[in-house]
Amino acid sequence: MKKWISLFFVLALGQISFGQTSNGHASRYVFSPSGFGIEKDSAYLNVVGPLIDFQYGITDNLSVGIGTPLFLGVYGTASYHAQISDKISFKTGLLAGVPTVGRGTFLLPFAVGTYGSPDNQFSVGVGYTSFNNDDIEINGAALNIGGYHKMGSRIGIVYEAWYLPETETAIITPNFRIYTNRDRRYWNFGFANFAQRQYDYEYAILGYDINGDGFVDTQDPNLGGLAIYDYNNPIKTKGSWGRFILPTITFAMYL
Numbered sequence: 011m012k013k014w015i016s017l018f019f020v021l022a023l024g025q026i027s028f029g030q031t032s033n034g035h036a037s038r039y040v041f042s043p044s045g046f047g048i049e050k051d052s053a054y055l056n057v058v059g060p061l062i063d064f065q066y067g068i069t070d071n072l073s074v075g076i077g078t079p080l081f082l083g084v085y086g087t088a089s090y091h092a093q094i095s096d097k098i099s100f101k102t103g104l105l106a107g108v109p110t111v112g113r114g115t116f117l118l119p120f121a122v123g124t125y126g127s128p129d130n131q132f133s134v135g136v137g138y139t140s141f142n143n144d145d146i147e148i149n150g151a152a153l154n155i156g157g158y159h160k161m162g163s164r165i166g167i168v169y170e171a172w173y174l175p176e177t178e179t180a181i182i183t184p185n186f187r188i189y190t191n192r193d194r195r196y197w198n199f200g201f202a203n204f205a206q207r208q209y210d211y212e213y214a215i216l217g218y219d220i221n222g223d224g225f226v227d228t229q230d231p232n233l234g235g236l237a238i239y240d241y242n243n244p245i246k247t248k249g250s251w252g253r254f255i256l257p258t259i260t261f262a263m264y265l
């Protein structure tokens with residue numbers, strides 16, 4: 011993954027071009043970014059449920075942001091974006107955060123490439139999530155795709171999907187996006203489908219406890235008694251997808 015990210019860096023730095031244009035809310039799907047950026051001095055607030063995020067364009071190629079997930083922590087972001095060719099845009103950045111209470115760090119370096127125009131675009135992104143505190147350490151790749159397709163002057167379809175290979179978790183969220191002119195808000199109405207691979211475990215039978223002292227007395231099931239399993243050696247058997255679906259309303263508001 012790190013190799014890929016450095017490769018993207020090299021590709022981007024080698025082909026910097028200016029004159030990035032964007033219209034509408036082209037730089038962001040629901041949560042994930044696109045390769046398009048926001049213009050200099052442009053700012054917006056992105057509200058995804060309990061996650062509140064503020065982004066500001068320092069120059070036409072550099073953006074910074076600050077955000078909080080559920081007020082459990084606070085993070086800062088910095089990203090660089092460039093238009094590489096007529097149809098290809100690129101963004102790379104870092105999200106780094108700390109919890110509000112206790113010690114720990116959260117890091118998410120990411121890179122995303124986008125094909126298309128602000129009105130009709132598709133992105134592929136890679137990231138590496140790293141969460142560490144005194145108790146937990148979670149590290150792993152994060153792969154995502156996203157897209158936006160304009161359907162009318164005030165409506166479009168926006169979607170994104172994530173896959174975290176480490177935990178075999180997938181998130182898919184399709185939405186309608188509606189623009190309200192008066193308050194300059196981009197509303198996303200849709201649902202989020204969370205799916206995680208889960209496994210059933212089987213345990214080998216060690217034997218049967220006839221006198222109820224917790225120890226195996228016999229291997230013969232015909233003698234009665236309680237089955238004692240080898241809980242220390244579970245055998246992973248078939249997998250299935252555990253899933254749940256939530257309706258979602260999110261919005262971005264330009265300031």
Ligand SMILES: [Ca+2]
Nearest residue numbers: 221223225227
């Ligand atoms: Ca016994």
